[in-house]
Amino acid sequence: MSKYIGKRVVAGIFTIIIAFTLNFIIINLAPGDPIKTLMGKETDDQQLRAALEKKYGLDKPLPVQYVNYLKTAMKGDLGTSIIYNKPVSKMIAEKLPATILLVLTAGILSLIIGTTMGIVAARKEGTIIDTIFSGFSYILNSMPSFWLGLMLIIIFSSKLKILPTYGMTNPRASLTGKAYVMDVIKHMILPVGTLILVEIPAYFRIAKSSVLQVTNEDFILTLKAAGMDEKKMFNKYIFKNAILPTITIFGISMAYLITGVALIEIVFAWPGTGRLVLTAINQRDYPTLMGMYLIMSISIAIVMIIVDIVYAMLDPRIRY
Amino acid sequence: MKNNSYIKVDNVSKWYPVKTGFGLKKEEKQYVKAVDGVSLEIEKGEILGVIGESGCGKSTLGRILVRLEEPTAGDVYIDNISSSKLIKQDAKSFRRLVQIIFQNPYDSFTPRDTIEKILTRPLNIHSIGNSAEERRKICLEALEFGGLHPAEDIMQRYPHELSGGQLQRISILRAMSVNPKFIIADEPVSMLDVSVRADIINMLLQLSREKDASIIFISHDIALTRYISNRVAVMYLGRIVEYGDSDEIIKNPQHPYTQALISNCASIDPDELVEKINIEGEPSTPINPGPGCYFAPRCPKRVEECLRKYPDTCDVGNGHLVACSRLG
Amino acid sequence: MTNVKKGFNRFKHAFLDSRQLRFGIYGTILLLFIVIFAPLIAPENPYNFGPDILNGLGENGHLLGTNKMGQDIFSMLIYGTRTSLKVALISALISGLLGILIGGAAGYFGGKVDQVVSEIINIFMMLPTFFLILLIIALFGNTLPNVMIVIGITTWPSNAKLMRAQALSLRERTFVKAAVAMGETDRQILFKYIIPNGIFPVIANTTMGMSNAILTEASLSFLGLGDPNAISWGHMIYEGKPYITSAWWITTFAGLAIVLTVTIFYLLGDGINYTLNPKHINQRGE
Amino acid sequence: MEPILDLKDFSVTYINKYKKVYAVKNVDFEIYKGDSLGIVGESGSGKSTLAMGVLRLLPEDGAQISGTANFSGVDLTKLSEEEMKKIRWKELSVIFQKSMNSLSPVHKIGTHIEDIYRIHKPNATKEEIKDRFFYLLDLVNLSNRVYNLYPHELSGGMLQRVSIAISLIHDPKLLIMDEATTALDVVTQGQILDEISRMEEELDMTRIMITHDMSVVATSCNKVAIVYAGELMELGYVKNVLKNPLHPYTKGLVSSFPSLKGDREKIKSISGFLPDLSKRVKGCIFAPRCSNAIDICYNKKPEKIKMEDGRTICCHLYGGENK
Amino acid sequence: GNESNNESENKATEGNIEGEKVIVVRATGDPMTFNPDSIPDDYAYPIVQNIFNRLVKLDASKQIIPDLATEWEVSEDGKTVTFHLRDDAKWHDGEKVTSEDVKYTFDTIKENENYYMSSRLGIVNSIETPDDYTVVFNMNESDVSFIADLGWYGTFILPKHVFDNGQSWEENPASKEPIGSGPFKFKEFNQGESITLVANPDYHEGAPKLDKIIYSIIPDDTTAVEALLNGDIDVYEGIPAASVDELEASDYIRLVLNEYPSPMRIIFNLNEEILQDINVRRAIATAIDREEISQKVFNGIQKPEYNMYPSIMEWATNSEQTAPKFNIEEAIKILEDAGYKKDKDGYYVRGLTIDVFEDGGYPDAAKLMEATLAKAGIELIVQVHEFNAWNEKVTIQRDFMIELQGGFMGPDPAALYKRLGTGEYSNVGNYSNKKFDELCTKGVATGVQEERAKYYKEAQAILAEDLPYIPIVTYAAYDANNDKFINLPIDGEGKWGWSEYTFTDIK
C-alpha cells in the first residue's frame, strides 16, 4: 500500500508539473494581459504600457518568464498579484475558508440529500415518488445555477423577506461571537441551498443506479431469506455496498468546486476563491491565476489519491 | 514417453503476484502459484484429460497453452517450435494452429452480434473462403455438421436467444472453423445440462478422430474425462501429481490425492458406491505453498518426508507417472 | 430479407415494450419536425427586431411574448432548437467519441497505457478551461463548430473514466479472451467487442451532459466563441437574466425547452439501452 | 406419519407485462421427517422456482402461486410476510445456488452471522453467537478464523461451507439446498455431502436437494424427483428410480452419464431442448423430445400414477390402457 | 407600499450602534490599491474621492470645481499655472496639508513612468512652492485642459510625510491603509466583501453628516438590484437599464439620471481600403437607427447622439454640424451615387465586420445596426469578444474594420484630440486631418472659453464631414438610492464632488 501511494504521489507530482506548465503556456498565450487593467479602460498610452510591462517582467520572452516563475514557485512562493500587489498565497488563504465553508456544507448536504433521494427512488422504483424525484433531478440538471440562485433570492429575500440577499455577513453590523456565527449561517442558507440543488442530480443518479444494482445482487436474497427486515438490510448491507461510487463524485466535486463555484459566489456576492479566480481571469492577473490553478491541480491530485485510499478502506476487496 | 511428441509443454509456470493488504507496512512479496512447473506431452489426435479440484490451475494452464497469458517460466513447443517464438513471428498462424473452447458458453460471445457475424469473424481474420457468400456457406455447413437445425434460422439469432448447449456447440464450431491442430477444451460441458452434454462430448471425439487434432480436455468430472480421453493428468495446486493412461489412472490410482478424488466421484449407480477416502483440512490456497509436497498437509497417508521436500516424479510402469514421496 | 424483417420485429417489440423508448422516439420526431419546419411553425422571423418591446404572454399576438429587442419569444424558441440541438448533439458526440476511444483504450490495454491515460485525464481536469477556449478562438477563429469542439474536448474526461471502467471489466470477459484466441487484433477487439458492449453508461452520461452543452454554448458566445446571431436557448436564458423579475418569460420557456429536450434524449438513451439489453429482448432466466 | 412438507397442486407462474411463464405446474409431493429428496432437472426446468415458491421469496408482483404447501400443518401459501419471516431460517432454511455471491462483499463473515442470528434471537450475546457458529464451522470442517474474514478472502469451497453453516444456524427442520455443491470439485463436494448426511442424523433434519447432477443424488439422497419443464415426471426412492428408470426422460438422463469404472459405452443425449414455458401445452410436455411418444402424448396430459414400489410417474406409457 | 418602506428603514438601522448614521453603497469589485495615483482604478475611484482631495475636482455634471485649491490662475502665455491652496486642510493624522505635499505628489508621478498621469505630466517643466499654500506649475507648452485633467484620475494629493520614506508607492504600507485629507477616514478593507470609511470630524469643509460609509461588494447587477429593493444597500450607482422600471415602481427608491460625456460610438479603421471611402462611412452613419438602439438596448435612457462631441458638454458641443440622421433611402442613394452596385444578394458593400466586446449592451446594439445596415445594402458581420481579447485585437493589434466602444470624452474637449489627433495613441482608427489637428492645438492654447468653443465647434464640423467615427447614443444611467437619504453626490452640481458623501444625511 505504502509503495502504491508512493507511486501515485510521484505520478501526481509529474501530472501537476505538466499541468502547471500547460497552464502557464495557455494562460499566457491567450489574448489579453494584466496591463490593460493596470492602465485603466480609458487609456491606451503605449509609453505607460511599455513601462508596466517592464515593471512586471512581461516584456521578456515566455520561456524566460516561465523559468523565473518556476524558480520562485519552487521556493514555495506563489508570487505577488500584479493587480493587488499582494502575495498570492495570502490572497488565496484569505478566500479559501469562505469557499470551503460553502462547498463543504453544500457538498455534504447534497451528498446526503441527493443520495437519500436516489436511494428512495431506487427502493420505490417505478412508483410516483421515483418519477417525481427523477423528474426533479432532470429539471435541476438542466437549470443554470445563476438562474436558480436568483430565483431563491427573489423568493426568500425579496418576497418573503426572511433571508439576507447577499454576502457572508451583514455589512452594517460588526458582530462577534455567537451572533456572528448565526449571521454567517443565515447568509449561507441561500448559496448553500443553490449549490445543493445544483449538485443533487449527480448524487441522485449515481445513488439510484448503484442501489438498484446492489439490490439485484445475490447476497440480498440470502438476507431476505434469513428474514432480515428491509430496514436493517438496507441500512447496513445495501447502503454500504451502494455508497462506494458516490465517494468518487464527492471527492472530485470538492476539488472542482474550489474554482467552480464562481457563478454562485458572484450571484450571492460570496467572498470566496471562485470569485477570486473569475476576477483574476477578467484582469488576467497571471500570478493569482497560476496560484489558483496550481492549488486546484494539487487538490485534484490529492483527492484522486484519497478517493482511492478511502475506497480501499471501505471495500475490503481492493488491495494495492 | 516419446521425445518427439507433437505438443510439448516444458516446465511451464505461472505465478501471479499477490496484492498486499491495506497495511502501510512493507510486506514480503507473495505469489499465487497458479501453475508451477508443469510438463506434458501430447501426440497428434490424442485427447489428454486434465482433472483436479477447482482453483488448481487447470484454466490457467489452458490459457498459457493458447498464449492468452505469458508463462512466468517455461515454454510450449508445437512440432518442436517454441510457441513464444511462433506468436512473435506470426501471431495469426499461431492462432490458427491453437484454439480454445471456454468454460462458460454464455459469456463466450459478444452479446451484440448475431451468430452469423460471430462465426464468420474467424474466417475473415484468417482469410478462409473467398467471398462473404462463401464464408456464409461454410458457416451454414458447420452448423449443420454440429447438429444445429435449422442453420439458416440459428445464424440470424443473437447469443442470448440460444440455449447453453447450442452456444457451447457453436463455441466448438467456431474453434474448429480455422482447422486448428491443437484444441484446449476448458470444461466445455460443466455449464450444460446432462441431456445435451453427450452431444458435445461426441463432437469433440469426432473432431480428434477426423481431423487428427490434439485436444486437452479440462474438467473436474472424472467419469467424463475417462470417457473421452486417452490419457489423464491429475493436478493439485498448480502441479501435476499423476499422469498416465486414463483407464490406468481411474482404476489404479497411485497418488493419495487421485485416490481420494476417484473415491469421491460418485456414480449414478447406487450399487457402484465405494468407500470414500476423506481428505481432512481446509482446501489449501496456492499462495506460497510448500516447501514439502503441496498435498501433504491434507494427505491421509503422509510421512515425515512429505513435509520436507517436494517429491520427484517416478514411473510406476507403462508411462504412469506419480509424484509422491512414498513411491519414490 | 428475413434479416431486415427480424430486425424490424425486434424494434417493434422493443418499441411496444419500453415506454421510455416510445416517448423518446415521439419526442425526437417532434424535435426533428421543429428543426425542419421551423420557418413554418414559427409565427415570425425571430431575426426581425420588431417594434413590440417586452410584450407579455399573448400581447400583440406574441404567444410567449417578446424580448427587449422586439423578437418573438416563441419564434426564437422554435429557431433556437436548431442551434441548441446541433450544439448539444455534436458536442456530445465529440465528447462521447473522445471519451470512448481514449477511455476504452486505457481500460483495454491497461498497465502503462492506462496509467498514462489516467494522468492525461487528470491533466485535462486541471487545465484552465476559460483560457483554453480563448486560445482556441485566437488560433482557430470563432465559429459555431469551434463551440462544439471546445465543449467536446473539455467534457470528455468524465466519459473516458466511465468507459475505462467498463473496458477494465469487459477485457476479463470470456468473449474478449475468445476474440484474442481467435486471432483478432487489438484494434478490432477494441472496436468490435469492448466499445459496443461498454458504451451504454457513456451514452447515459452524455445525455445528461447535453443540457450542460446547451447552457455552455451561450456562455461561450460571451467569450467571443460562436455566432452572435445564432439564436439559441442558452442565449435566451443568459439574455433574459436582467429581466428575471420583470419579463420572466424570456428565460423560463427557454429553460423548459432544455429540460424537455434533455428528458427526451434521456428517455431515448435509456430506452435504447433497455431495448438492446439482451436480458430485456427475451425474458429468459439465465 | 405427518409429512413435514406436503405440496398439493403447487404451481408458480411468473407474470410480466407481456407474458406469463408457467415455471412450476401442478406439482405434488410430500416429505417425511428424515427424508432427503433430490430434485433433478435441466437448467430452467423450474427447480429453483419451486424452492423459492415454497419459501415465498419470489418477486411479490411478478409471480403467482397456487395450490397448497403444508409445512408442519401450516399452509405456507396463505401466510403473511410477517408470519413467513418467523418461519424462514428458523424452521425452513435454504442455501442458494450462487454461494459465491451470497454474502455482502464489504462485510465480514462474522457480521453476517451476528445479524442473521439476531433476527430470531434479538438478545443473543456475541459470545453465544460465536459459540454456536464455531460449533457449526467445526461441523463443516472450517477453522474459527473465518469469523473475522471477508468473503473474498475465502475460496469457493470455503464460502460454500460457510453458507451451509449459516443456513444451519437456527437448527432448521427442513433445509433446501439449491445447487449448493454444483460449483465445487468432487473432493470438496464429497466432503460436504458427507458432513450433511452426518448432520442430518445428528440434528434430525430433513433435506431437499436441488441439482442437475444425478450422481450427487445417488450418493446423498434417499428419494428423487425428476422434473421437466416445471412438471414432475417421476418421483420415488433413489435405488428404484436410478437403477430402473421408467419415464423416458429419466431414462435419457441416466443414459447420458458415463460410467466411472465400467465399460465405455457410447453416451447418448436427448435431442431438442426445453419448451417455451410461456405456452401451455395440451399433451405431455416431454412428448416433442420423447422417442417413445405416441399419439395420445400430444393430446392429453398424463395422469400421475402411483406404482407399487412407491414411485409416482407421469407418463401415458404407464397409465390406464398401456399398463 | 408603506409597509415595505418601514421594512427597509428597519433594515437600514438594524444591528447598528444606536443613532449611528451609516450608508451602504454598492461596489462592483475590489479596489486594486488605495494609492489613488499609481493606477487608474475604477473600483477605488469612488472610494478614494472620500478619503483624499485633489487640487480641483469634478462635480456631478463633470464640471471643474475647487477642491484643495480655492482658486487658480493661468498666465498670459498659458505656460504658468498658479494654484492657491486652502490653509485649513489637515491630514487624517493631524498634519497640515501644504504645497510641499502637492509638489511631492506630482514630482513623484512624473518620475515614475508606470504611474497613470506620468506621461501627461510631461508638459510640466517644474513645480515651485513659493509658500506653504501656493503651488506654481511651469509648463513646457500651453495646455489649458491640463487643469481639467487634474480633476480626473490619478491626481490626488498624497501626504509627503507619510510616503516619502524611501519606499515606492506600491510597497508603501500607506497604499493599503491610506491617510488622506478627505471627509472620511479609511477604517478597514475586507477583500471581496467591503470597504469601511468613518467620518473625519476635522474635515475642512465641516464634519460629514454620516458616521460611516460602507462600500459593499456585489458583483452581480441583478443581485444588487434586489439588495437595493430589500434595503440591504442604500445606494446603487448606474443601475442596469432593464431594472429602471422595476425600481421606479418602488416608492422608497429615488432615481436620478446621471449623464457622462462617454458616448457609445463606432470607430472606423481608416487603414481599411473600403472604409477610406467617405461615402461608405456616410452611408453607414445614415443607416444606423439610433432611436431604435436607444429604445431597445438602453430602455430609452441613453439618448441618440448625433453631435460629434458629447451633447452634455453644452458649451463645447456643436449641434449644427452633426452626424447624419437615420434614413435608409438616403443611405442607399449615397452608395448608388458613389457608383456602388447591388450584388445578387442585394448588397452594395460586403464583408464589413464590427468588433464589440461583451458588455453594456454593445453586442445587441451591433446586431440592430447589422439589421438596418442590411436594409441599406451594407453587410455588417458582428464579432463579439471578451473584453481583454477585444482590447488586444483592437487597440494593440489594430486588427479590425469597425469597432464599437465607449469611453470618457471629458472632462475637457481637449479629449477630442487625444482620441482623434494624428498619431495619438488613443486614435485607434488612425484618423488624420491637419486642419482638425490645428484647431485642437488652438483649443488648448487659450483659457478663454468662448474662444475655445469656437475652435472646437469648427473641429467638430470637420469631423461631421469626415466621419472618422459615428456617435450612437449618449452615456447615461440612473443612480438609485434609498430616498431617506438627502444631499447625495448626484444632488451637488457645482457644490460638491461626484461620488462624494460629505454632505449626505439621513432625512
Ligand SMILES: Nc1ncnc2c1ncn2[C@@H]1O[C@H](COP(=O)(O)OP(=O)(O)OP(=O)(O)O)[C@@H](O)[C@H]1O
Ligand atoms: N489473473 C489472476 N491473478 C491472480 N490470481 C489468479 C489469476 N487467474 C487465476 N488466478 C488464481 O490461480 C489459481 C488457479 O486458477 P484457475 O482458474 O486456473 O483454476 P481452475 O483449476 O481452472 O479452477 P476451476 O475448476 O474453478 O475453473 C486460482 O487460485 C486463482 O485464484
Ligand SMILES: Nc1ncnc2c1ncn2[C@@H]1O[C@H](COP(=O)(O)OP(=O)(O)OP(=O)(O)O)[C@@H](O)[C@H]1O
Ligand atoms: N422472474 C422471472 N420472471 C419470468 N420468468 C422467470 C423468472 N425467473 C425464472 N423464470 C423462468 O422460469 C423458469 C424456471 O426457472 P428456474 O430458475 O426455477 O429454473 P432452475 O430449474 O432452477 O434452473 P437452473 O438449473 O438453471 O437453476 C425458467 O424458464 C426461467 O426462464
Ligand SMILES: [Mg+2]
Ligand atoms: Mg477453470
Ligand SMILES: [Mg+2]
Ligand atoms: Mg436454479
Ligand code: NI
Ligand atoms: Ni418484451
